[in-house]
Amino acid sequence: MRIKILFVLLIITSVCKAQYSFSGYTNPEEWDKSVYLSIVEDYRKMNGVYVEQIIAKTTADDSGFFEFDGNMLDNENRIYRIHVDKCSVNQQSINHFNGHCNDSEALLFIAKNTDTLKLPFSFGNQVFCKVKSNNPKANAFLKIDSLKNEMRFAYSEFRSEANRKLNNKKWFHTLQNFGATLNEPIAELYIYAYLSDRSSDLHNYYVEDLKHNNYYDQLKTRLEERYPNASYTKQYLNELESDRYMLSAYHGAKTSHWSILLYSILGVSICINLFFVYRLWKRNTSKIDELKAKLSKQEQVVLEHLLLDKTNKDIAESLFLSVSTVKTHTHNIYKKLNVQSRNDAKSLFTK
Missing domain, CATH: 2.60.40 (Immunoglobulin-like)
Structure with missing residues (x-):
C-alpha cells in the first residue's frame, strides 16, 4: 500500500x-x-x-x-x-x-x-x-535566418537587375523547399510570410507560383493536421483564400476586355430599345389622352366602366343612373370615338 x-x-x-x-x-x-x-x-x-x-x-x-x-x-x-x-x-x-x-x-x-x-x-x-x-x-527560425543571410550575400556579390532576377527565382524555391524539410509547419509560415510579403521583391514570384504550385495546399494540409485550432492555421487559410480570389479576379479582369465591350454594346442596345419603347408608350399615352379629351367627364367615367366589360345595368347601378341614360352616353362615346362597338372602343385603349 x-x-x-x-x-x-x-x-x-x-x-x-x-x-x-x-x-x-x-x-x-x-x-x-x-x-x-x-x-x-x-x-x-x-x-x-x-x-x-x-x-x-x-x-x-x-x-x-x-x-x-x-x-x-x-x-x-x-x-x-x-x-x-x-x-x-x-x-x-x-x-x-x-x-x-x-x-x-x-x-x-x-x-x-x-x-x-x-x-x-x-x-x-x-x-x-x-x-x-x-x-x-x-532553433528552426535561427536556421531559416542563417539561410536568409546566405541569400543576402549572394545578392551582394554582383549588383545588377539580371543578377537580382536570377537570385529571386533561385532563392524563392530554395527557401520554400528548405521550409518543407524542417517538418514544422509553423516554421514554414516564417518563410511563407517572407516570400508573400507585398513589399518584398519576391512577391511577384509568389503570385506566379500560387497559380500552379500545389505546395500551398500541402502546407495547408500540414497545418490542419498538426495545428487544427491554432490561430496561425486560421490566418493562413484566410490569406490563401484571399490571395487566390484576388488572383482569379485579376486574371478574369485581364481576359475580359472583349466581354466588357460586348456588355457595353448590349447595354447601349438596351438603352436604345428602352428609349423607343418609352417613345411608343408616350405616343400611345398622348393618343389616349386626346381621345378621352373628346368626351365629357360623365362619358369618360362611363368609358372606364365599359373598358372593364361591365353591362349597362351594372354601370347604371354603379353611377346611380338609369339604363337608358347609360345607353345614351355609350352611343355618344361610340360616335365621338368613331367606333361601332365596345370591342372597337377597347382596341383604342389597349394598344
Missing part, C-alpha cells in the same frame, strides 16, 4: 513540476536589464515589439542572467520571442510598443509548456545567437 501511495505522489510531483523554463544571459553593460517574453499569434508580426504579444517581463541580475518560468503556456508548439532593447522609459509610449525599436535584439523560437530553453553568450558576448533546448524545433 505504501508503495502505491509513493508511486502516486511521484506522479503528482512530476506533473506539478511540468513547466517551461527559458533562461539566458544579456550583457548588462550594453542592454537594459528588462527582458520581455512574447507569444506571436500573428505570423505577420514576427519582427518587432507589440504590446499585445507580451506575456511576461523580468529583470536580469548584475551578471546579466534572466529566467522565465511557469506553466501557463500552450501544451503544443507555439511561436515565442524573447527580446531586449535600449528604448528608455520615456520612449516606450512612442516607439517601444508600436512594433519598432531601432536598437533592440530579439530571438524567435518554437516552444511548448514543458520545454527548457537556454541562451548562453556566443562568441563576442553576442546575445540570442545560440539555443539549447529539449525541443528539437526550437
Whole structure:
C-alpha cells in the first residue's frame, strides 16, 4: 500500500513540476536589464515589439542572467520571442510598443509548456545567437535566418537587375523547399510570410507560383493536421483564400476586355430599345389622352366602366343612373370615338 501511495505522489510531483523554463544571459553593460517574453499569434508580426504579444517581463541580475518560468503556456508548439532593447522609459509610449525599436535584439523560437530553453553568450558576448533546448524545433527560425543571410550575400556579390532576377527565382524555391524539410509547419509560415510579403521583391514570384504550385495546399494540409485550432492555421487559410480570389479576379479582369465591350454594346442596345419603347408608350399615352379629351367627364367615367366589360345595368347601378341614360352616353362615346362597338372602343385603349 505504501508503495502505491509513493508511486502516486511521484506522479503528482512530476506533473506539478511540468513547466517551461527559458533562461539566458544579456550583457548588462550594453542592454537594459528588462527582458520581455512574447507569444506571436500573428505570423505577420514576427519582427518587432507589440504590446499585445507580451506575456511576461523580468529583470536580469548584475551578471546579466534572466529566467522565465511557469506553466501557463500552450501544451503544443507555439511561436515565442524573447527580446531586449535600449528604448528608455520615456520612449516606450512612442516607439517601444508600436512594433519598432531601432536598437533592440530579439530571438524567435518554437516552444511548448514543458520545454527548457537556454541562451548562453556566443562568441563576442553576442546575445540570442545560440539555443539549447529539449525541443528539437526550437532553433528552426535561427536556421531559416542563417539561410536568409546566405541569400543576402549572394545578392551582394554582383549588383545588377539580371543578377537580382536570377537570385529571386533561385532563392524563392530554395527557401520554400528548405521550409518543407524542417517538418514544422509553423516554421514554414516564417518563410511563407517572407516570400508573400507585398513589399518584398519576391512577391511577384509568389503570385506566379500560387497559380500552379500545389505546395500551398500541402502546407495547408500540414497545418490542419498538426495545428487544427491554432490561430496561425486560421490566418493562413484566410490569406490563401484571399490571395487566390484576388488572383482569379485579376486574371478574369485581364481576359475580359472583349466581354466588357460586348456588355457595353448590349447595354447601349438596351438603352436604345428602352428609349423607343418609352417613345411608343408616350405616343400611345398622348393618343389616349386626346381621345378621352373628346368626351365629357360623365362619358369618360362611363368609358372606364365599359373598358372593364361591365353591362349597362351594372354601370347604371354603379353611377346611380338609369339604363337608358347609360345607353345614351355609350352611343355618344361610340360616335365621338368613331367606333361601332365596345370591342372597337377597347382596341383604342389597349394598344
